[in-house]
Structures are given as C-alpha cells and as structure tokens.
Amino acid sequence: MKILAIDTSNEVLGIALLNENVVIGEYITNLKKNHSVRLMPAIERFLADCETNPAELDKIVVAQGPGSYTGVRMGVTVAKSLAWSLDIPLTGVSSLAVLAAAPRYFEGYIVPLFDARRGLIYTGLYHYKQGSLDEIRSDKNILAADWAKELKLLEQPILFIGNDVSIHREVFQTELKEFATFANITECNPRPGELGKLGMNLPPADIHSFTPNYIRLVEAEAKWLEEQEQKQ
Numbered sequence: 148m149k150i151l152a153i154d155t156s157n158e159v160l161g162i163a164l165l166n167e168n169v170v171i172g173e174y175i176t177n178l179k180k181n182h183s184v185r186l187m188p189a190i191e192r193f194l195a196d197c198e199t200n201p202a203e204l205d206k207i208v209v210a211q212g213p214g215s216y217t218g219v220r221m222g223v224t225v226a227k228s229l230a231w232s233l234d235i236p237l238t239g240v241s242s243l244a245v246l247a248a249a250p251r252y253f254e255g256y257i258v259p260l261f262d263a264r265r266g267l268i269y270t271g272l273y274h275y276k277q278g279s280l281d282e283i284r285s286d287k288n289i290l291a292a293d294w295a296k297e298l299k300l301l302e303q304p305i306l307f308i309g310n311d312v313s314i315h316r317e318v319f320q321t322e323l324k325e326f327a328t329f330a331n332i333t334e335c336n337p338r339p340g341e342l343g344k345l346g347m348n349l350p351p352a353d354i355h356s357f358t359p360n361y362i363r364l365v366e367a368e369a370k371w372l373e374e375q376e377q378k379q
Contacts, residue, residue, distance in 0.1 A: 148205040151229070152343035153190070155182040155222035156214030156242035157261055159310070161339035162190055164197050167347070170340040172197045177310065177336055182221045190225075204235055208346030210337070211239030212360040213269040213286060214261050219359040227354055236351035240342055241360070243286050246309050247273035248341035249334055255304030256283065262311035266290050269362060272298075280345070288363040291315040295322035304328060310335045 149171075154161040160182055164171040174193045194201060209226035212219040219242070230237035246259030253275070260270040268291050272284035295318050298305055307319055308330035319327050 148347075149199065149203055150206045150208055150343045150347060151190075151194075151204050152208045152339045152346065153186075153222050153226050154210035154242065154245060154337055154339050154342050155186060155218045155225075156210045156212060156245075156337070157218055157310070158215075159336050160185060160189065161210075161337060161342070162193050163339035163343045164194070164199060165340055165343045165347075170343070171199070173338065173340050175336055175339065182218055186221060186225055190229075201229070201233060204229075204233060206236045206238065206347075206351075207233075208238045208240060208343050208349075210242040210245055210342055212242055213263075213288070213362040214242045216361060219361065223357070223359045227357060231354050237354050237357060238346040238349045238351055239357060239360070240346045240349070241271070241282075241286055242337065243269060243271045244273065244280065244282065244345060245337040245339075245342045246335075247271070248280050248345055249338055250306055250308060250330060251275055251278075253304075253306045253328070255306060255328075256298075256301065258298065258305055258307050260291075260307065260309045260311060260315070262314050263288055263363070266292065268294065268311070268315060270294055286360075286362060291318045292322075295319050299323055299326070302326065306330060308334060 152163040159177045162174040207226045207230045243259040247257045257273040260268045263269050271286040274281050274283050306328045
C-alpha cells in the first residue's frame with residue numbers, strides 16, 4: 148500500500164511517500180514561501196522522482212491542524228482533492244502529533260508546540276508507551292505561561308519540540324527548571340514520514356465533510372461572532 152503524506156501546517160512544507168515497510172522518499176523545506184504556489188508542483192516533482200504515478204497511490208494522509216490557518220487549509224484542500232479525484236481513502240492526523248512522533252528515545256512526556264502569537268501556543272501532551280505514541284492531553288490553544296504551570300504539576304521530565312519552542316523557551320525553563328528538556332534543531336521540523344506512519348492504519352474520513360482542525364477561530368471570525376452575539 149502506497150501512502151502519500153502532506154503537511155503544510157506551518158512554514159514547513161513536507162511530503163512523504165511510504166508503504167508498510169519503508170519510507171520511499173521525503174521532501175521537506177522550512178521557508179517563508181506561499182504553500183499555495185509550491186505544493187502541487189512539489190508533489191508532482193516528488194512523485195516523479197519516486198517513480199510513482201498518482202494512480203498507484205492507495206491512501207492520502209494529511210496534517211489536519213492546528214497551525215497556520217492558511218497553511219492547514221491549503222494542505223487539507225489539496226489532500227481532499229487528490230483523494231476524491233483518485234477515489235482513495237483520506238485520513239487526517241494532528242499536526243502536533245507529527246512533531247511528537249519523532250523523539251521515540253525520550254522516556255518522559257513530549258510537548259510539541261506551534262506559536263499562536265500574543266503569548267499563546269498550540270500544544271498537547273504525548274508519551275511513548277510500548278512503541279506507540281499516546282495522547283495524554285488533547286491538543287489545545289493556551290497561554291505558554293499557563294501551560295508551563297500545568298506541566299510543572301506533573302513533576303516529570305518533559306521534552307519540548309518544534310521550531311517555535313525558542314520563542315517560549317525562557318517561560319518553560321524558568322517554570323520547570325530541571326524537568327525541561329529541549330529538542331535539537333535537527334528534530335524540530337515535522338517529518339512527513341512520521342505523518343504517513345501515524346495515519347497508515349487509521350480509519351478513513353468522509354472526504355466531503357472532512358475539515359481542518361484549527362482549534363481556535365482566526366481572529367477575524369472570532370470578532371465577527373462576538374459582534375453577532377452582541378446584536379442579539
């Protein structure tokens with residue numbers, strides 16, 4: 148079974164092709180460029196390099212969010228279009244889980260995060276148990292300072308991972324002290340191969356009703372809803 152994995156949740160653009168036994172190829176960039184312009188050409192070149200025709204694909208796995216509103220939407224839209232046109236299953240995976248999947252070596256808790264501005268982050272709490280990645284606390288949008296206080300209560304080693312960790316590192320270091328560990332920069336790009344592996348055996352979604360998981364509304368939408376409530 149050949150699986151195409153797509154992740155455009157943030158500035159990282161990741162594509163992978165894999166089957167049950169091997170990651171055939173991975174393409175990763177971490178650039179401030181428009182995914183809407185680059186994604187489809189990148190997929191076409193990538194599949195050509197992997198000597199794979201789109202008709203050979205058996206499943207699409209996409210990072211469903213949270214992350215950049217535009218980035219998540221783009222990845223989900225392309226994944227849905229491909230799955231529908233090829234008549235193959237589509238599965239969504241948490242973008243944060245993709246980050247958390249890489250450090251199998253870490254025996255404590257794993258905290259992936261993306262910056263959400265104004266002191267807020269998208270984050271969750273994960274842990275490897277018998278080789279399987281478990282979600283300990285659901286993905287959320289929370290102030291980094293509040294999250295640090297919650298994590299401190301665990302009194303357990305915690306690995307922070309992600310390209311945006313540096314923005315909030317001081318907050319976590321100050322609050323958790325010796326319990327805080329920080330991933331190396333070479334681990335902080337989400338790996339599309341991990342995405343494909345996570346979604347490999349998950350059940351398919353309904354393509355037509357499948358939507359991004361933004362966790363929070365973008366500011367414009369939230370403001371509009373607030374204005375509507377005030378009018379009632």
